Amino acid sequence: MSLAYVILSIIWFALIAYAAFGGADYGAGLWDLVAKGDTAKKQRELIDSALGPVWETNHVWLVFLVVGLFSAFPVPFSIICIVLFIPLVIALIGVVLRGSGFVFRTHGLRGRNALIWTQVFSASSVLTPFFLGLSAAAVASGRIRVNPGTPAQTDLGSIWLTPFTVMIGCMAVALCATLASVYLTVEASNSKDRDLAELYRRRSLITGAVTAVLGAIGLGISPIYAPLLWQGMLSRAIPLVIATMLIGLGTAATLYWRYYRIARLLIVGEVAFLLGSWGVSQIPYLIPPDITVDQGAGSPSTLFLLLIGVIIGMVIIIPSIYLLLYLVKLRSGMGFFQRGE
Amino acid sequence: MSGLLAARSQMGTSLVFHIIFSVLGVGIPLLLCLAEGMALVRKDPVWMTLARRWAKAAVIIFAIGAVSGTIVEFELGLLWPTYIKFIGAVIGPLFAFEGFAFFLEAIFFGIYMFTWDILPPFWHWVTSFPIWIGGLASTWFIVTTNSWMNTPTGFVFKNGQLTGIDSLQAIANPSTPYETVHMALACYVACGFGVAAIYAIAMLRGKRDDYHRKGLMLALAMATIATPLQIVSGDFNARYLATAQPSKLAAMEGVFKTSSHVPLHIGGIPDEKTGTFILAIPIPDGLSLLATYSPDGVIRGLDSYPPQDRPDPVPVHLAFDGMVGSGFFTLFVALVFWFLYFKRKRIIPEHKLLLMGVALSGLLGFLAVELGWIVTEEGRQPWAIYGQLRTSEAVTTAPFLGASFLLFVLIYLILAITMTVLLLRQARTPLPEMTWEKVSSGTQPHNTAINQTMKVGS
Ligand code: HDD
Ligand code: HEM
Numbered sequence: 038m039s040l041a042y043v044i045l046s047i048i049w050f051a052l053i054a055y056a057a058f059g060g061a062d063y064g065a066g067l068w069d070l071v072a073k074g075d076t077a078k079k080q081r082e083l084i085d086s087a088l089g090p091v092w093e094t095n096h097v098w099l100v101f102l103v104v105g106l107f108s109a110f111p112v113p114f115s116i117i118c119i120v121l122f123i124p125l126v127i128a129l130i131g132v133v134l135r136g137s138g139f140v141f142r143t144h145g146l147r148g149r150n151a152l153i154w155t156q157v158f159s160a161s162s163v164l165t166p167f168f169l170g171l172s173a174a175a176v177a178s179g180r181i182r183v184n185p186g187t188p189a190q191t192d193l194g195s196i197w198l199t200p201f202t203v204m205i206g207c208m209a210v211a212l213c214a215t216l217a218s219v220y221l222t223v224e225a226s227n228s229k230d231r232d233l234a235e236l237y238r239r240r241s242l243i244t245g246a247v248t249a250v251l252g253a254i255g256l257g258i259s260p261i262y263a264p265l266l267w268q269g270m271l272s273r274a275i276p277l278v279i280a281t282m283l284i285g286l287g288t289a290a291t292l293y294w295r296y297y298r299i300a301r302l303l304i305v306g307e308v309a310f311l312l313g314s315w316g317v318s319q320i321p322y323l324i325p326p327d328i329t330v331d332q333g334a335g336s337p338s339t340l341f342l343l344l345i346g347v348i349i350g351m352v353i354i355i356p357s358i359y360l361l362l363y364l365v366k367l368r369s370g371m372g373f374f375q376r377g378e
Numbered sequence: 379m380s381g382l383l384a385a386r387s388q389m390g391t392s393l394v395f396h397i398i399f400s401v402l403g404v405g406i407p408l409l410l411c412l413a414e415g416m417a418l419v420r421k422d423p424v425w426m427t428l429a430r431r432w433a434k435a436a437v438i439i440f441a442i443g444a445v446s447g448t449i450v451e452f453e454l455g456l457l458w459p460t461y462i463k464f465i466g467a468v469i470g471p472l473f474a475f476e477g478f479a480f481f482l483e484a485i486f487f488g489i490y491m492f493t494w495d496i497l498p499p500f501w502h503w504v505t506s507f508p509i510w511i512g513g514l515a516s517t518w519f520i521v522t523t524n525s526w527m528n529t530p531t532g533f534v535f536k537n538g539q540l541t542g543i544d545s546l547q548a549i550a551n552p553s554t555p556y557e558t559v560h561m562a563l564a565c566y567v568a569c570g571f572g573v574a575a576i577y578a579i580a581m582l583r584g585k586r587d588d589y590h591r592k593g594l595m596l597a598l599a600m601a602t603i604a605t606p607l608q609i610v611s612g613d614f615n616a617r618y619l620a621t622a623q624p625s626k627l628a629a630m631e632g633v634f635k636t637s638s639h640v641p642l643h644i645g646g647i648p649d650e651k652t653g654t655f656i657l658a659i660p661i662p663d664g665l666s667l668l669a670t671y672s673p674d675g676v677i678r679g680l681d682s683y684p685p686q687d688r689p690d691p692v693p694v695h696l697a698f699d700g701m702v703g704s705g706f707f708t709l710f711v712a713l714v715f716w717f718l719y720f721k722r723k724r725i726i727p728e729h730k731l732l733l734m735g736v737a738l739s740g741l742l743g744f745l746a747v748e749l750g751w752i753v754t755e756e757g758r759q760p761w762a763i764y765g766q767l768r769t770s771e772a773v774t775t776a777p778f779l780g781a782s783f784l785l786f787v788l789i790y791l792i793l794a795i796t797m798t799v800l801l802l803r804q805a806r807t808p809l810p811e812m813t814w815e816k817v818s819s820g821t822q823p824h825n826t827a828i829n830q831t832m833k834v835g836s
């Protein structure tokens with residue numbers, strides 16, 4: 038395995054972490070949007086207390102992802118920045134409004150302004166994963182052509198607005214919603230709120246099913262819209278795809294029988310395998326069909342420095358993240374094999 | 379508006395906005411750590427209350443810092459794809475290391491904020507250290523990348539091809555020690571005066587209790603230690619520019635012709651057409667003396683560069699003098715303050731004029747940071763990477779850049795207004811009853827009230 042692939046695996050790990058942690062924060066925003074009725078206030082409080090301590094840490098994964106890509110794969114990164122300028126700017130605005138909307142509404146705003154920022158927070162929580170998913174699908178679809186002679190051009194929609202990209206964007210939103218509802222089920226049952234736990238358990242099962250259907254449709258149309266991805270999947274990623282499906286079923290089963298903590302672990306595994314199978318299917322291309330991972334990588338000296346730095350960084354960061362999660366989430370609440378009420 | 383102008387305006391606006399939060403993100407954590415440390419040593423609930431209050435404001439400030447930083451990070455690629463291709467290949471890993479520094483800061487800030495009711499006091503204080511260390515480290519990493527833009531090393535660029543890349547040599551570029559030290563100090567200067575100004579204003583409005591005095595004193599102490607060091611380090615920077623980036627020094631001082639016996643012009647507007655200054659105070663031989671220690675010292679002027687390679691001296695010179703002026707003014711205020719303090723046997727001076735001076739210094743500290751960056755960035759023009767990549771070549775070909783600029787300006791306006799309203803409202807909430815049990819960290823039940831107002835615990 039070349040150095041480029043080692044670095045790409047690390048970036049993929051960051052992508053999985055961002056999807057599993059940051060994705061849930063977006064999903065929580067979506068549930069905030071639909072919180073209605075007499076439990077609405079309780080739901081919002083649950084969401085606030087779940088997100089408050091961790092969202093900023095989760096957000097850094099995105100920053101890390103971007104800088105990891107441009108230091109290890111500078112040329113492909115700059116091409117993507119030009120071609121997908123429009124969806125990426127929209128996603129960026131969503132990221133900004135989501136974060137600021139959340140702190141504004143949890144830290145002191147009241148009345149009408151709080152309501153407005155709550156809506157901004159929720160709307161941007163849906164918008165952002167949609168456009169991030171769409172951009173990823175646009176790269177995977179293999180329609181970004183790179184010719185050495187002609188400089189890249191910003192695409193006005195022919196590449197990033199296809200049935201396939203829209204489907205993957207929707208699937209990203211559904212996946213975030215599923216993640217959030219599973220986590221919120223655990224949080225609610227930790228704070229002994231049976232009604233909310235039931236509500237989110239039901240929602241997890243529904244959105245999980247929706248995600249599966251959208252994923253199946255995306256897979257179904259990929260031979261037309263993303264042929265290289267489809268071939269890669271058939272030839273290499275089949276075991277991973279099957280594992281993804283099995284873990285998904287496992288998540289549903291543990292939710293059904295109310296083993297919430299196991300379900301939370303499984304849904305993280307689900308995300309890891311889902312993104313993993315995408316990565317393995319796309320190998321050896323970074324931007325199919327014209328740029329491979331090895332062609333797109335920067336110089337070995339840069340990659341090596343990056344690798345050393347990342348190893349040192351991870352040794353410091355991973356235990357710290359565990360400490361944070363332990364103190365604010367894992368320390369209290371139900372045991373791993375315990376069933377919710 | 380041309381695409382290049384729009385992109386430059388958007389980048390500049392974003393950085394001018396972000397740097398305010400960067401400075402606070404480096405300075406406030408140190409203040410938190412100091413205040414909580416004082417509280418533990420003295421068992422003093424007033425110090426503890428200060429730490430609690432600052433932490434609560436920091437939640438909002440850090441969040442806006444994080445989102446504005448994310449904008450800048452994306453803009454490096456979205457607005458300047460050719461630049462990111464270049465800098466990413468050579469010195470990109472530094473941005474990734476900066477990411478780890480942010481991780482450290484964000485993780486421990488989360489722990490610090492949400493474990494007042496869980497961790498015992500000593501350990502709670504310990505969690506404040508990684509926050510300011512992370513902030514300081516991130517400054518070092520990011521400013522090193524900027525230093526590299528000023529004096530790029532560690533690669534060969536020929537016929538549009540990058541070869542011979544050596545990232546370690548790029549990190550060790552000659553500007554790094556000068557710029558990183560100067561910027562780190564700037565964070566403590568600006569944040570110290572900024573926080574002191576808030577208490578000075580409160581005292582001007584009659585709130586002269588122990589709480590406000592202590593807040594003023596700690597913040598001003600930090601600023602006072604940093605400011606003289608800052609001026610010394612700035613002097614090193616300027617002298618160093620004479621060899622590293624003569625075009626920047628020439629723009630800073632409005633030197634149009636290469637010569638010896640160059641005067642120093644204080645204030646005034648350099649006029650490129652006549653090659654003279656309008657309304658400046660000249661000090662004969664001043665610049666030659668400052669830069670080379672000799673009146674015969676030769677200073678390279680703008681005329682030694684072809685017209686398309688010259689930065690515009692007007693903004694650079696004005697910004698430079700504004701920074702230096704702010705530096706000396708704030709130092710003067712701080713010195714008067716401590717002189718009176720020790721003369722009056724350790725009683726905080728409460729002269730109206732002096733407090734107003736502290737309030738003004740709060741503004742000038744941040745102004746100096748902004749102006750210093752204008753010197754660095756405008757003084758580097760027309761290059762994005764000095765001598766290698768022009769700003770006009772670095773810019774994206776994407777459409778709608780004007781609309782994007784306007785949209786982001788709108789976002790910054792909304793964020794700034796909402797945040798100011800929130801912080802003012804926080805400042806107006808009444809202080810809690812300051813007894814040790816009620817405000818200190820730990821698992822005792824007496825502090826639930828204050829924990830709840832901080833949204834701590836379940
Ligand atoms: C509190 C803020 C503050 C204060 C009081 C000063 N500076 Fe400064 N200066 C900065 C904040 C700053 C800065 C914003 O932090 C800059 C921008 C880039 C950098 O590294 O630091 C800067 C840049 C900067 C540069 C350009 C460096 C380069 O582009 O390589 C020079 C020559 C000086 N400064 C010199 C001075 C002098 C002679 C000062 C004497 C009073 C001074 N500064 C006070
Ligand atoms: C001299 C200039 C800069 C300094 C001293 C600085 C420092 C900081 C600090 C201390 C923070 C943490 C802020 C907080 O938590 O409130 C921060 C946030 C951030 N900065 Fe800057 N920064 C500078 C310029 C930049 C630039 C040019 C970029 C883009 C490349 C950038 C990217 C970011 C990002 C992405 C964050 C958010 C990190 C997070 O998610 O917590 N910064 N910066």
Ligand code: HEM
Pocket residue numbers: 386387389390391393394396397454458461520521523524527748751752755756758759761762763769772
């Ligand atoms: C946070 C403090 C900073 C401020 C206030 C600031 C300010 C500015 C301004 C005003 C411009 C527009 C200049 C022009 O085009 O005329 C600019 C451009 C730019 N800055 Fe900075 N800057 C800061 C730090 C940084 C850092 C640390 C980096 C690098 C990592 C950076 C990278 C850039 C780039 C790439 C451009 C566009 C290219 C160019 O105009 O040269 N800036 N900045």
